Amino acid sequence: MLYVSSGSKELTGYDAESLLFNRDVSYNDIIAPRYRSQLWDNWKRVIKKHQKFRDVYQIITKSGDLKWVYELGEPIYDKDGNVEALEGIVIDISAQKRLEETLQHKSDYNEWTELLNRHYLERLLTEDLKKKSLQKRALLVVNLNSVQTLTSVHGYHYSQELMKMIAEELKKIVCDRCKLFLTHENRLTFYLKNYKSKDDLLALYERIAKIIEPIIMMERISCGVGIYELPANSKPSEVDTILKNLLLASEKAYINDERSIHYVFFDVAMENEIQRERQLEKELAEISDGISEERFFLQYQPIIDLKKNKVCGFEALARLKSDVLGFVPPLAFIPVLERTKLIIPFGRMIVRKSLTFLKKIHELGFEEMSVSINISAIQLLSENFTKKFLDIVKEVGVVPEKIWVELTESVFASNYQEINSVLGRLMEQGIRVAIDDFGTGFSSLYRLLAININSIKIDKAFMDGIELINIDEAITKDIISLGQKLRYTVVAEGVETEIQKDYLMAYGCDRAQGYFFSKPLNEQDAIIFAEKFNK
Numbered sequence: 090m091l092y093v094s095s096g097s098k099e100l101t102g103y104d105a106e107s108l109l110f111n112r113d114v115s116y117n118d119i120i121a122p123r124y125r126s127q128l129w130d131n132w133k134r135v136i137k138k139h140q141k142f143r144d145v146y147q148i149i150t151k152s153g154d155l156k157w158v159y160e161l162g163e164p165i166y167d168k169d170g171n172v173e174a175l176e177g178i179v180i181d182i183s184a185q186k187r188l189e190e191t192l193q194h195k196s197d198y199n200e201w202t203e204l205l206n207r208h209y210l211e212r213l214l215t216e217d218l219k220k221k222s223l224q225k226r227a228l229l230v231v232n233l234n235s236v237q238t239l240t241s242v243h244g245y246h247y248s249q250e251l252m253k254m255i256a257e258e259l260k261k262i263v264c265d266r267c268k269l270f271l272t273h274e275n276r277l278t279f280y281l282k283n284y285k286s287k288d289d290l291l292a293l294y295e296r297i298a299k300i301i302e303p304i305i306m307m308e309r310i311s312c313g314v315g316i317y318e319l320p321a322n323s324k325p326s327e328v329d330t331i332l333k334n335l336l337l338a339s340e341k342a343y344i345n346d347e348r349s350i351h352y353v354f355f356d357v358a359m360e361n362e363i364q365r366e367r368q369l370e371k372e373l374a375e376i377s378d379g380i381s382e383e384r385f386f387l388q389y390q391p392i393i394d395l396k397k398n399k400v401c402g403f404e405a406l407a408r409l410k411s412d413v414l415g416f417v418p419p420l421a422f423i424p425v426l427e428r429t430k431l432i433i434p435f436g437r438m439i440v441r442k443s444l445t446f447l448k449k450i451h452e453l454g455f456e457e458m459s460v461s462i463n464i465s466a467i468q469l470l471s472e473n474f475t476k477k478f479l480d481i482v483k484e485v486g487v488v489p490e491k492i493w494v495e496l497t498e499s500v501f502a503s504n505y506q507e508i509n510s511v512l513g514r515l516m517e518q519g520i521r522v523a524i525d526d527f528g529t530g531f532s533s534l535y536r537l538l539a540i541n542i543n544s545i546k547i548d549k550a551f552m553d554g555i556e557l558i559n560i561d562e563a564i565t566k567d568i569i570s571l572g573q574k575l576r577y578t579v580v581a582e583g584v585e586t587e588i589q590k591d592y593l594m595a596y597g598c599d600r601a602q603g604y605f606f607s608k609p610l611n612e613q614d615a616i617i618f619a620e621k622f623n624k
């Protein structure tokens with residue numbers, strides 16, 4: 090060391106003299122050992138390429154403290170181009186480093202639980218998945234989304250305190266191989282490494298359940314736990330998908346059970362189900378854009394007037410023939426349409442097709458016949474539903490009195506008032522309203538009196554009842570008589586046998602629909618059926 094400035098004392102704690110000619114200590118000894126070879130390699134590269142030197146490292150001061158420094162330097166060459174000396178200045182950047190660390194900490198930590206957050210977990214997983222390792226890795230998320238309902242009742246502060254308390258309890262489980270993160274304000278995620286088998290994961294779940302169960306019972310909220318064992322060949326680029334799958338598993342586990350906690354493992358079946366849903370979404374979006382529309386069509390199931398023994402109408406039932414999945418039942422694709430809100434354009438298409446069919450049968454001379462259209466709650470509550478519906482009625486040119494809309498009972502569980510007023514407006518125009526699947530959902534008889542409807546469709550489950558129980562005991566007859574007391578047209582669904590038909594006739598049911606008469610048919614076959622049956 091040929092020259093040392095007086096600033097050395099402040100930076101290193103050593104006088105310039107102690108360092109000069111390495112009298113008491115060499116500068117290399119002050120450099121924290123883990124940086125020494127890196128720095129030396131850097132100098133060698135700089136010398137070779139005739140560049141300037143820059144590096145950030147730590148030194149150990151005389152009093153034993155670590156300091157972050159930034160070194161700027163360059164080699165001095167003699168006339169022949171040989172290195173004569175190395176020259177540089179070393180600046181204390183500890184304060185900047187501290188700030189950087191605080192910022193990093195702030196962006197990685199959640200303040201109120203003092204847990205690492207999702208960003209950190211994502212980075213950690215990405216780094217871990219870069220390393221080839223035979224260690225087993227799994228994620229377990231405790232999904233407490235229903236805490237949100239508490240927020241709306243007791244305020245944000247209350248739910249935050251609750252989450253904080255839960256986090257404190259769950260922290261007790263944390264160990265070297267099992268870390269805890271707050272990945273969303275109402276979700277806590279464990280990252281487990283180097284475990285032996287599924288049993289270890291279940292044991293972890295049990296410990297969590299023991300902590301959470303009393304809390305959710307008291308607060309009347311529900312909790313779902315999703316568990317995802319990372320496949321050995323997971324790639325760093327898949328972190329996003331991994332976390333999404335984990336969340337999905339927890340949502341599956343999230344049954345509205347206010348008193349206990351459930352878990353679901355993400356597995357191949359779920360993966361397939363997700364792929365199926367994605368395919369469905371894709372095809373439905375295409376159809377909505379007018380691409381290969383023929384994949385989506387309606388079938389019509391005849392409805393029989395039991396007193397006249399004549400076809401008196403049809404129920405329009407949506408059908409989807411997917412390119413990849415083949416025939417998909419409406420109970421599988423209607424929820425997808427509802428979730429993606431595509432039910433609005435599809436609903437309009439269903440109404441237009443059904444009414445066009447109605448127009449056609451009327452023109453064929455079946456003026457008495459009606460068409461029944463299934464409507465989802467989302468459709469019914471969409472903006473200007475009544476007006477848009479009536480616009481199509483006018484455009485196609487059919488009488489409203491021959492149009493029936495069907496709604497399931499569950500629809501009335503929420504937004505009761507709003508739905509009821511839409512139904513009232515439809516009925517003012519002459520359109521008929523039926524409650525579908527009657528008897529399966531929530532049915533307060535008291536409320537039934539206040540609902541704007543003309544008809545009930547008794548669910549298939551009650552037809553099965555006729556066959557199973559001693560005929561006199563089946564409650565189906567009570568439902569029929571109840572409906573009739575309220576002056577509703579009573580329709581029986583899912584009639585499959587003669588015994589059922591005879592029973593319905595004996596108790597004065599108005600109409601029936603089911604495989605005993607006919608399956609849902611394509612437009613042309615439906616017309617042929619009506620012609621034959623009503624001859």
Ligand code: C2E
Pocket residue numbers: 390405406407418419420423439463464465495525526549582583584585602603604605609
């Ligand atoms: P839903 O409105 O209660 O329709 C009756 C269902 O029972 C139909 O099933 C029909 O094919 C079936 N079915 C009729 N007779 C029998 C029988 O004798 N035995 C048996 N086992 N089943 C019978 P599908 O077509 O699978 O429709 C299922 C549900 O999907 C419908 O129940 C309805 O809630 C919904 N859905 C169908 N089309 C539409 C639509 O255009 N819009 C909306 N929002 N929902 C629809």
Ligand code: MG
Pocket residue numbers: 404463495525
């Ligand atoms: Mg129906």
Ligand code: MG
Pocket residue numbers: 525526546548582
């Ligand atoms: Mg039904």
